[in-house]
Amino acid sequence: MRIRVENLWVTFKNKVALRGVCLDLFGDGAQVVALIGPSGAGKSTLLKLLKGMVRPSVGKVWVGSFPLHEGGGEGLQQVRKRTGMIYQTFQLIGRLTVLENVLIGRLPHLNLTQGLLRQFSEQDLAQAERLLEEVGLLEHAWQRADALSGGQQQRVGIARALIQEPALILADEPISALDPKNAQVIMDLLLGMVCRQGIPLLVTLHHLEMVRHYANRVVAFKDGQVFFDGPVSALTSEKEKDLYFGEEEASQTLGGLPSALTA
Ligand SMILES: Nc1ncnc2c1ncn2[C@@H]1O[C@H](COP(=O)(O)OP(=O)(O)OP(=O)(O)O)[C@@H](O)[C@H]1O
Ligand SMILES: [Mg+2]
Numbered sequence: 732m733r734i735r736v737e738n739l740w741v742t743f744k745n746k747v748a749l750r751g752v753c754l755d756l757f758g759d760g761a762q763v764v765a766l767i768g769p770s771g772a773g774k775s776t777l778l779k780l781l782k783g784m785v786r787p788s789v790g791k792v793w794v795g796s797f798p799l800h801e802g803g804g805e806g807l808q809q810v811r812k813r814t815g816m817i818y819q820t821f822q823l824i825g826r827l828t829v830l831e832n833v834l835i836g837r838l839p840h841l842n843l844t845q846g847l848l849r850q851f852s853e854q855d856l857a858q859a860e861r862l863l864e865e866v867g868l869l870e871h872a873w874q875r876a877d878a879l880s881g882g883q884q885q886r887v888g889i890a891r892a893l894i895q896e897p898a899l900i901l902a903d904e905p906i907s908a909l910d911p912k913n914a915q916v917i918m919d920l921l922l923g924m925v926c927r928q929g930i931p932l933l934v935t936l937h938h939l940e941m942v943r944h945y946a947n948r949v950v951a952f953k954d955g956q957v958f959f960d961g962p963v964s965a966l967t968s969e970k971e972k973d974l975y976f977g978e979e980e981a982s983q984t985l986g987g988l989p990s991a992l993t994a
Contacts, residue, residue, distance in 0.1 A: 825877030
C-alpha cells in the first residue's frame with residue numbers, strides 16, 4: 732500500500748511535531764522502511780497519523796487511495812481496519828488470555844453486536860491459533876498475557892497485528908523494551924512474516940545496526956522535518972552523526988508555520 736504525504740504539518744497546541752513533510756513510501760518496491768531520528772523528532776506522530784489517530788493540521792496524506800486529510804467516514808474506518816500497529820510497550824490486556832489478545836485484532840472486522848459480545852468466528856479462532864503457532868506461543872494460548880515475558884508479549888503483538896489482515900504494518904520501536912537477543916528474534920520473526928505475506932512495514936528503530944540489517948530504505952526525521960530519505964547504503968556515518976549530534980535546524984516553536992495555522 733503506497734503512502735503519499737504532501738507538505739504535512741502537525742501541531743499540538745503550541746508545539747509543532749511535523750513541519751512541511753513530503754514522503755512517497757512503498758511505491759518503489761521497498762518493503763521495509765525504517766524511521767529513525769532523535770527523540771521528539773516526530774516519528775511516533777507520523778505513525779499515529781497514518782493509523783488515523785492524529786489529524787493533519789495542514790497538508791495532504793493518502794494511505795493507499797484514501798485521502799486521510801479529508802477526514803472521517805467509512806474510508807477512515809477502512810484505513811484503521813487495514814493498518815496493523817505494533818507498540819514498544821506491547822499494549823496487551825494483561826488479564827485476558829494470550830488467545831483473546833490475538834483475537835482483539837479481529838474486532839474492527841466484526842459488527843457492533845458481534846464486537847460487544849466478542850463473537851469471533853470459527854475461522855477467526857483457527858487463524859488466531861495458526862498465528863500463535865507461527866510465533867511459537869500456541870502452548871501459552873490459555874495463559875494470561877501478563878504472565879509472559881517481554882519478548883513473548885511482543886510475539887503476541889505481532890500475531891494480533893497480522894490477524895487484522897493488514898495492508899500495512901506500523902511498528903513503533905518494537906524492540907526498544909527487549910534485550911539484544913530477543914530484539915533480534917522479534918525482528919527476524921516480524922520481517923519473516925511480513926515479507927512472506929508481502930505486507931509493507933514502516934518501523935521506528937533506534938538501533939542503527941538493525942536498520943542496516945533489516946531495512947531497504949531509511950527515512951530520518953529531525954525536528955519534525957525529513958533530514959534524510961534514501962537507501963540504507965547512502966546513510967553515511969557522517970550523516971548519522973549530524974542527525975543525532977548536529978545542531979537543531981529549527982525549533983519546535985510556532986515559527987515558520989503556514990498562515991493557515993496561525994490565522
Ligand atoms: N499529544 C501531544 N500533545 C502535545 N505534544 C505532543 C503530543 N504528541 C507529541 N507531541 C510532541 O511532538 C513532538 C514529536 O513527538 P513524537 O512522539 O512524535 O517524537 P518521536 O520522534 O516519536 O520521539 P521518541 O523517539 O522519543 O519516541 C515532541 O515534541 C512531542 O513532545
Ligand atoms: Mg516515538
